[in-house]
Amino acid sequence: MSWLGIILTFSLVDNVVLSRMLGICPCVGAPRGMKSALGVGAATALLMSVSALAGWMIQSLVLDPLGVGFLRTPAFVLSVACLAWILEALARRTAPDLLRAAGFPVAGIALNCAALGAALLVVKGGFGALGSLVAGLSAGAGFFIVTVLLSAIRDRLEVEKVPEPLRGLPLHLISAGLLAFAFVAFDRAFLARMLHGW
Amino acid sequence: MKSRSLARRGILNGNPVAMVLVGLCPAAAVTTRVIDALWMSVGVFSVLLLTRVCLSLLSLLRDGESAGPSADLRGGEGAPRIRWLGALLIASCLTASFELVLLAFAPEESASLGIYAPLIAVNCIVLDRVEPAAGGKHIPTALLDACGLGLGFAFALLLIAAVREVLGAGTITLFPAGTFGGTIEIPGLSSAPARALGYAGGGLICLGYLAGLSRLLRRRPVPAAEEAGTA
Numbered sequence A: 001m002s003w004l005g006i007i008l009t010f011s012l013v014d015n016v017v018l019s020r021m022l023g024i025c026p027c028v029g030a031p032r033g034m035k036s037a038l039g040v041g042a043a044t045a046l047l048m049s050v051s052a053l054a055g056w057m058i059q060s061l062v063l064d065p066l067g068v069g070f071l072r073t074p075a076f077v078l079s080v081a082c083l084a085w086i087l088e089a090l091a092r093r094t095a096p097d098l099l100r101a102a103g104f105p106v107a108g109i110a111l112n113c114a115a116l117g118a119a120l121l122v123v124k125g126g127f128g129a130l131g132s133l134v135a136g137l138s139a140g141a142g143f144f145i146v147t148v149l150l151s152a153i154r155d156r157l158e159v160e161k162v163p164e165p166l167r168g169l170p171l172h173l174i175s176a177g178l179l180a181f182a183f184v185a186f187d188r189a190f191l192a193r194m195l196h197g198w
Numbered sequence B: 001m002k003s004r005s006l007a008r009r010g011i012l013n014g015n016p017v018a019m020v021l022v023g024l025c026p027a028a029a030v031t032t033r034v035i036d037a038l039w040m041s042v043g044v045f046s047v048l049l050l051t052r053v054c055l056s057l058l059s060l061l062r063d064g065e066s067a068g069p070s071a072d073l074r075g076g077e078g079a080p081r082i083r084w085l086g087a088l089l090i091a092s093c094l095t096a097s098f099e100l101v102l103l104a105f106a107p108e109e110s111a112s113l114g115i116y117a118p119l120i121a122v123n124c125i126v127l128d129r130v131e132p133a134a135g136g137k138h139i140p141t142a143l144l145d146a147c148g149l150g151l152g153f154a155f156a157l158l159l160i161a162a163v164r165e166v167l168g169a170g171t172i173t174l175f176p177a178g179t180f181g182g183t184i185e186i187p188g189l190s191s192a193p194a195r196a197l198g199y200a201g202g203g204l205i206c207l208g209y210l211a212g213l214s215r216l217l218r219r220r221p222v223p224a225a226e227e228a229g230t231a
Helices: A003-013 A024-029 A034-067 A069-094 A096-103 A109-125 A127-158 A171-183 A190-198 B002-013 B017-028 B034-064 B079-105 B106-115 B118-122 B124-128 B130-135 B139-168 B198-217
Strands: B171-173 B184-185
Touching: A003 A109, A003 A127, A034 A069, A034 A109, A034 A127, A034 A190, A069 A096, A069 A109, A069 B079, A069 B118, A096 B017, A109 A127, A109 B106, A109 B118, A127 A171, A171 B198, B017 B034, B017 B118, B017 B139, B017 B198, B034 B079, B034 B106, B034 B118, B034 B124, B034 B171, B079 B106, B079 B124, B106 B118, B106 B171, B118 B124, B124 B139, B139 B171, B139 B198
Parallel strands: none
Antiparallel strands: B171 B184
């Protein structure tokens, strides 16, 4: 797959949130406000890209040479958790406001789900080191886009009159579903046209 | 009485929609067929149960020891973090075992669950009560709590799968047994299903409406935290 193909596939066509349903929790559960959405989106995107690279390293440098592929899940889970902690510590040093705005620890379970999913997806794609990093970055970018879009939708929903039982989380999920249908436009055919001319 | 209420807490009352929803999100990706949801539920249920039991046993062990090399794990700033890492390790090893069992006995199912089987390890439901479970040394209590939560999760997942498969494909896929091929076709729906429900977007919308429905059925005021979206 070409570089553009990898970028488009992981960010738009196979969007982690809308097509893989990973990391919906930070997406719809993040506290309101565009600033916190930007923070959560950026932190998760960064974690996803680092995790994808770490996943490639673990798979091809440790698990495959030793022939212990069945240990993939524990190895990935622990590496993603450690990366999340490192990232959190870095964020606490450099941008404590951002961490406070995000409202929950970056090492939270929710983010691990998206990051672990990204690592698994990228390893499944069978790319090289650079390919994995690019795929992880693209997946992170896709997550970032969706978080920001959903945050904007939620801000609008706050002031709308909506049926009471649907207020809050249910409506956020429905909005995400409608957004997912909008993203169906970015399908394989779209990708093929982009790559091979219209 | 207490144990019964504990089990019920997970299935009915204390099954906070928000929490189950959060746990459902990654799992809901495999609800296009009832059989996938069934296997996913089995996976989450067994991993949840065994993780809780292991954590309870571990906390017994930890408290049984007097001051020793692990003394600093009990107190200190890093204690919850180490405990959390331990819980993650246990959950992920159990998940890996589940994956291997699935690969051995139901290889097609293993392929169809794909990356979602490893994700059981970081499912919010499995890890949600790590701290209380680590503190709760009473194993039957932990077991009952896990059973209630696991059954509640399975019920919700199967409900979503049933709605999505019946409306989205007009079929119900189960185990093939004897002359029964494993797929029930619903007359009328299987010829003209609402295919949109088979997409991830349909799944999310279905999840949203079911969450709203369950809230309506309970007729409870929306908790402030949930309304604020900090699920």
